Amino acid sequence: MVQIHKKFNNDQVKDLLRHYVEQKIERKYLQEILGIKKRRFFHLVKEFKKDPEGFSICYSRNKPTRKISKDLEKNINRELQMEKSLIENPNTPVKHYNYSYIKDILEQDYAQKVSLPTIIDRAKQNNCYFPRAKRKVHDREVLTNYPGELIQHDSSHHQFSPYAADKWYLITSLDDYSRFILYAILVAKETSWEHILALEYVLCNYGVPLCYYVDSHSIFRFVQGRDSFWRNHYCLTDQINPQLDSFYNKRSSLSEISKSNKRK
Structure with a gap:
């Protein structure tokens, strides 16, 4: 029920009821203005007719507001x-x-x-209120039109339980359109094999998506170190082939060719 005293003061309500009693305005318009039901309206009219000058919509509480123990x-x-x-x-x-x-x-x-x-x-x-943090505006947005168009795969490292002694890795795969979690597991150690198992489970149970997205974590990309099996960035002294050595090699090969021609 609308509290009239929050929308109108006492004189305004008395003036409206006086116009109704004098038949200058219809009831339905007054009800719409005051925002009250028919029963409440006639109760106000009755109180107004009893004492037009002393009529008041203000009231005082008989009991104090409820307090908790x-x-x-x-x-x-x-x-x-x-x-x-x-x-x-x-x-x-x-x-x-x-x-x-x-x-x-x-x-x-x-x-x-x-x-x-x-x-x-x-x-x-008591300074224990934590308001929701304002979300950052996404400068990049991926729009999908149907389930299975894009699957997002991710991993995060947190202390998921405040009573746990160690942090765990949460590996998840979810459908971007429906936000349905296709795969989720907590592991103590993150390895490539755990992500391979997650991929196998998703593909075998839900099929191959049109796109499969992973973030820029190092485990999802090839990181080239100083030297590796795939490529050597820095050669050792014995592995370097300086210009002087190449010159002597070419010179010796030319001399051998000339000697062979003379013998012929």
């Missing part, structure tokens, strides 16, 4: 402080927090019910 207040603050230490851990990949979790904990562990806005209000009062 001290025990509930204490439990909310305890849970907020506990979650704050976990969220502020730099090793935990948490960018925002769902305060409905604390609401569920209070009901399950303490048998106490409280509204979600109350929990968020206490979080702001």
Whole structure:
């Protein structure tokens, strides 16, 4: 129900009701202006007719606003402080927090019910509120038209559980159009074989996509070191063929050719 005192002051409502009583305006127009139902409208008209001068839409509360108990207040603050230490851990990949979790904990562990806005209000009062970070604008956007057009493959290294001692690698493959997770696994060590197994699972169960995208992690690309089996960037002293050696080699080969011609 619309609270009239938030939209109109007392004199404005009295003036509108006076026009209705004097039959200068129809009821349906007044209801539309005030934003109230028929029953509420006639209740106001009845009160106005009783005392036109003393009529008022302002009211005072007979009871104070509801307050939560001290025990509930204490439990909310305890849970907020506990979650704050976990969220502020730099090793935990948490960018925002769902305060409905604390609401569920209070009901399950303490048998106490409280509204979600109350929990968020206490979080702001105790410096435990974590607003959602503003997302960065994507300068590159891939538009897909149907499932299977593009599969995104990725891996990330985080401490996924605040109670875990080590970090884990999360390897995932998801369809770009439907955002359906085709493959996901946590591994202690990232190897090329783990990604090959992920690729095998996706292709065998969902077919070959039109495009397969990976990011720029080093495990997805060929990184050329100083020397490798594929290419030598720096040759050792014995591997260098200087111009003087090539000159002597050519000279010796020419002398051998001339000697062979003389013998003939």
